Amino acid sequence: MNERLPVLKTYKLFIGGKFPRTESGRARALKGKAGRLIANVSLASRKDFRNAVVAARAAFPGWSGATAYLRGQILYRAAEMLEGRAAQFADELNAQGTPPARARREVADAIDLLVHYAGWTDKFPALFSTVNPVASAHFNFSVPEPTGIVAVIAPPAPGLLGFIAAIAPVIAGGNTAVALASPDFPLSAISLAEVLHDSDLPGGVVNILTGDLAELLPHLSTHMDVNGIAAHGQSDETHRLLRENAALNIKRLALHPATNLSGDPYKILAFQETKTTWHPTHLR
């Protein structure tokens, strides 16, 4: 009897809750240990990025308008799904070059980090809201509201933990995201898309591209419908370009070193706008 041919996964993009191929039709061979081919990875174009922004914009009213409690439930659900597929994610990290023991630990840390941010969704508004003393008959208070669409550049490593550390605070705060996966760990990001897809996360809230950062950077940073950029583990040169181009429509910028992966509510605050309300108190 002939040996069975394995069915290999095609790693595509994740845009608007769907898994399209790149419109450019391009792919890149991802090589593992000893130059062995692991998979062909989509090489997203600027038009894929543009389509992802359209999907993220369409998803924004629903996601930002969802109750904080529901957002937390959905993120927690994603953590549950990830837990159930932990072995697959560890194997995938291993195939992309992470040693087995470290890969298992990384998956566990990634799940814990997602749960951490799931817990913050209905707590950070209380933490960052204020009641402001004013010199008139008004009740004056400030509350955080999500910024809008955030372009997320995941750190080069670690593959899964880094990606989740980059996107979780953005979406926990009610923003929608277009995320660019690490060039070394694109498979983990696309497999995570399957987890998000299965977690009742509305299509378009997280969009994931695998591609060449240098090619996408000019478009990502100048797009007028992108309201913020979270870049992790990028060079000073990239930071300079981001700062310069972000000035076009005054995007919010959060520039993190690759090592800063801890759960932190201030990373949620990085993409929140403060709305202040003056409410008349009773007339005397």
Added chain:
Amino acid sequence: MKPVPRYLQHSPPVDAVGITERVARFKTRSIKAATKVSGLKLALSMLDLTTLEGKDSPGKVRQLCRKAITPDPADPSLPHVGAVCVYPTMVATAHKALKGSGVHLASVATSFPSGLGTLAARLEEIRYAVGEGADEIDMVISRGRFLAGEFNYVFDEIAACKEACGTAHLKVILETGELHTYDNVRRASDLAMEAGADFIKTSTGKMAPAATPEVTLVMLQAIQDYHERTGRMIGMKPAGGIRDAKTALSYLVMVREVLGPDWLNPDWFRFGASTLANDILMQLAKQRTGHYASPDYFSND
């Protein structure tokens, strides 16, 4: 069954599969750079900027008229749109706002969108709109009568509307979404042209499906045949459902390849749309500035 009237003897059956295949090929044309910019500007100049909502107010109509005259204040080199399209009671407001701009003023009339008023009331509505200053009238046909085979009734109603228009141009809305078959669309097109339509138009925009490339192709072919037979040019207006610039460009390709360059101007081809305008403006801004635009920087109406 009633005999088919003489004016429909030239309506051939439509090859639905052929229509689908040909439309699929129109969509594959790639239009880039300078050609794209000129195509987008042409599409902009062909827009019938439309507001047909129960909540329309004079303020909204005036705002729409400003946009019609200067679509993007950041780029004064852009052409004005073809026309503004409003309800009859808003015509006077629009007429004042558009005076001297060169933008045409269209009004829907004849008990839009159902067309189920009395004929006398529908004709009176046309005369009212024209009297208020409309120079184009978008009428709806009686689809129920058409589907019942009362072609003569529909023919007479279009002819009566044409007469009521006086010098104003008459656009005849077939509401193709209610005609169900390409054969019916073809017949209704032929009937409308024979009865005196200056333009034939796909839809009211009040129901889905509205304009589709397939239905537009059927109507363009009817216009082509009619032109060959009589020498008279008829305009075409797909309306409703055309939301992005790319789709608009594929319609222009279709017009160019079916009817030829003579039809590629606002006198003979229009888009009935409201959201399309901003997408065209955003694409033009992308070509001008080099970066992708955001709807945040363009007016809603």
